[in-house]
Amino acid sequence: MFHKEGAPSISLGIVFTVAVLLLADKFIDIYWLRMLVQIFAVLFLIIILQFFRNPKRAVLTNDDLILAPVDGKVVVIEEVYEGEYFKDKRLQVSIFMSPINVHVTRYAMNGIVKFSKYHPGKFLVAWHPKASEENERTTVVVENDTFGAVLYRQIAGALARRIVNYAQEGMQVVQGTDAGFIKFGSRVDLFLPLGTPINVVLNQKAIGGKTIIATKK
Structure with missing residues (x-):
């Protein structure tokens, strides 16, 4: 689960990552360089996703x-x-x-x-x-x-x-x-x-x- 406040950032992160993957595949001929750029793009998206994660936690409320x-x-x-x-x-x-x-x-x-x-x-x-x-x-x-x-x-x-x-x-x-x-x-x-x-x-x-x-x- 992700927090609702992360929706704009996550959406932009997905668009950016997909664009980088496609552009790198099309325009970078050197294999190792293309893979490096694509890996960094995926890592960037993973960082955004983990930041906005919203784990559901069962809380036993206690006024004390x-x-x-x-x-x-x-x-x-x-x-x-x-x-x-x-x-x-x-x-x-x-x-x-x-x-x-x-x-x-x-x-x-x-x-x-x-x-x-x-x-x-x-x-x-x-x-x-x-x-x-x-x-x-x-x-x-x-x-x-x-x-x-x-x-x-x-x-x-x-x-x-x-x-x-x-x-x-x-x-x-x-x-x-x-x-x-x-x-x-x-x-x-x-x-x-x-x-x-x-x-x-x-x-x-x-x-x-x-x-x-x-x-x-």
Whole structure:
């Protein structure tokens, strides 16, 4: 399965690959060179297809858990000041996605969307300390009775040029379902209430909708 946001890129990739294969076969007489060009064209299409893959995952929803919103590596676990919505200290957990990770964003918890805002911005590398405040990003707050309000932020990276966010204020959202997509490299930050028990460690691999990030107190 492929994510619907990949349809334009996949279509262009197929057209480009077919065109290269046909043109190379017609105009390149040197066998090894023709094969090299055609192999690169096929590899290009494979890269696009794997980037937009959208594996279906059975998620057992649980109001007592915060699940990973994306696939990737846990790169930050620290207490920080969150200045956009809460304007106080929160526990930040950040997951970095490389270009080879699945880039679907999933809701980390059940609840109601209280806030959703898009911010245009820079395209610093996703692990840059200022990326959370200066890069193109979306900020979404979901609230439920167990954890209260939890904020997650989709952050574009150096290669990302489009963030897709489906969350709208007032929506009732279901843990593990599709919340959006970030194209070509990025990061997602979670901001949890202080004292929330964290279930992951730095450099741990996270799987969206599967890995338990935090549990209730």
